[in-house]
Amino acid sequence: MDQYYRLNKTECREFVGALTSRYQVVAPVKRGEKSFVFARISSPDEIASPEEYIPTIIPPKKYFFPQRETILEYDAVAQRQKAVMEYEKVVIFGVRTCDLAGIQCLNMVFSERPRDVNYLIRKNKLIIIGMECWDYCDEHALCALMDNHLPKGGYDLFFSDLGDYHLIHVNTEVGEEIVRSIGVFTEATGEDLKRLQEFREKKRSAFDTGIDLSHPELMDLFANCEDARVWEELGERCLSCGNCTTVCPTCYCFDVIDEINLDLRTGERFRIWDSCQNEDFAKVAGGESFREERSGRQRHRYLRKFKYPLAKYSRFFCTGCGRCSRACMAQIHIKETIKALIAERAGV
Amino acid sequence: MKKVKVAFFDFACCEGCQLQVANMGDLLVDLLDRIELVEFREVMSERGGDYEVAVVEGSITTHHDIERIKKIREKAKILIAYGACACTGGVNGMKNDFDLEDVKRYVYQDKADWFDTVPTMAVDQVVKVDYYVPGCPVYIPEFVRVLKCVLQGLPYKVPDYAVCVECKFNENECMYDKGITCLGPITRAGCNSWCTNNGNICYGCRGMVSNPNKNAQMEVLKRYGIPLEWIINKFNMYNRAKEIQPQEKE
């Protein structure tokens, strides 16, 4: 049966304090005027206020699939190799539902055969504490359109702020262990669950999608959009800076690079995030690039969120977090692109 | 392992790149296991002898420079241009916006006739360059990476994507979000967004990506209310003399 607990807001500090004394904890902290990052915290005061919070510059994927990670150590002269994976045991606190969805997408990709062992081992070293949003963080969010504004698993514990207390859903044994070992929780009653339902009911109107499309319709929109003029238009505006893919919670493309040490015999092979928006991404050794135009690269990015993964994983790979739109200096906004596609199809 | 003989030379520059190398610390000690320094003005008093690798800092700005760099090229098996001045002309390139005689008079006044000058050139506008390490100053991890490629006899390619890529990896707040202009979107990465990590903007010291979307960049500037002339001035600070040539890629 589903297990719920209450945590009075007056005890929140004690909870986070206890958590940081037992684990390495990361949570959203303020980076600049309008930006947040997941970073190590040592006290509850460092956590960004939920009222102010907008999705962090880079999603928590960086803990699952780091920007740069060593996959092989070697000695080129002795021809010795050692495959390695790097990990840290970390509690990720304050993961919103959009980012929980993003992690679920990455889980699917990396567990598909041939499996990515590095990712799969690392993900089991991480503890995820989710947190519910009651309203859009800003105008770029489209989590409700992607149906990711409600929790659908993917966490150990999940916090819903119900006014003067948090209601906590326990999803795993690991989560239960945290609740049990930090004795500041009380068991929830039927009243609390009813209250949660009322809050979620109110959420319906708060999360108006603004785009009147069901998921099958959205799927259909992207199924046959290859020739749309929208892509040309995006191509003209795109700077190919790669911001949209770096900040995307479901972008996982990478490059593999060797770095030899100055002894010119020992070294490491590492992988590093790469972007389909970069000029050379699809260029073969002979010089031919299969997505030479920016329009084709932008289309590719969108189809990797709204078309290709549906056939492979039966879900959209856009979580609705809105990071790509926020990070785009050219103001290529996902909502506008969808609206433009709709208009184009309607012949406007 | 036989040590490779390396000579450092400087032309018109501030010698800041040499200073970066001299300040490498332990890494320099490791490096000296691999190379034998035969000339390096900032750290050695004696000089001379043969060399296989010439590491050249600075831009070419006089007839004497032209002759000297040609001689270095003749002697060296491998020539590395390092630093913005050598790779793109660097700040010295700003001279090319003015009449040469005026420039000379302004700087040397009544002694102007004693001095010789030509328009600022990057090293590869005079001789063939085998490796580039752009930046003002060079980013030491990249400099070492290039040296290792030289020692391995392998090509090195300066990244051809924007500084934004690395800046985002480092989760810096975007300068544009702070209302500040930054050349990151059109400048070649490879410096691990060194400047923006430290709160500064990107000045484009590594040269432009090979295929920047100029129209789009202008649109962005317009939206942020930044005059085009201002950004061109900013970019020309390092890149007036020339753009770095696109190189081969695996």
Add this chain to the structure above:
Amino acid sequence: MKRLQLVDSPYLVKEAKVCEVRQMTEHEKYFKLMLRDEPDLDHEPGQFVMVSIFGVGEAPISICSSPTKKGYFELVVRKVGKVTSAIHRLEVGDTVGIRGPFGRGFPVRILEGNDLLFVAGGLGLVPLRSLVDFVIDNRRDFGRVHILLGCRSPKDILFKDEVESWARRIDVDFSCTVDRADPDWKGNVGLITSLIPGVDLDPTRTFAVVVGPPIMYRFVIKELLKKGIPEKQIIVSLERHMKCGIGKCGHCQIGNYYCCQDGPVFSYDEIKDNLEAL
């Protein structure tokens, strides 16, 4: 950050010894390799391997030998970048890393019993040779065999001795053309598409296997369709940038396919509506 050793990492390489090296043309070298710990690579014609040089990197390379040749495998490498430059420096006795074989090769079971039309342009002969040799070594299992070969100039013809031996066989119908002849050349001059109309074939029972530079496919396929060969009987092998070989890194994606896992071999009907394929 802690580090764990992995024994089942897909990035571990197998050691292979270089047992023969031959300069083929100005830019291409031939390598014969033997795995140290396994008797055979156990590949299908048309598959590829990632060749790894520690301290330099990895590059995807087509296997050009047939699995009917036991105990070794062969590669032809064009020197175009950092990794291939390092591969070109390998000498007999050196060790190199191998991952794979990867990908979906030519559908040999389906080809059996049918007539075959091989169309190879330039370096495309390299992956195609793995299938040609397989067919020749199992010649009885296949119907008529036509081989069309196109090259830039006579000096660019790879595997010249072998190609000449195919031309001499009575159970193979062979034609060759070059874009630019030299004074000694007595054969055809012109594009490979010019050879197709003259081939005598029964389109219903012919599978065309086409490998060449990207630009070639569209023109060759047009000619093949004109001959009446059904779309699903036209087989191509596509080259893409690759980094991992295991369908993760994203570089080789062609629409919904990962070339390294779903390809590199595709039938034309699988990819004809894919905007990025040809």
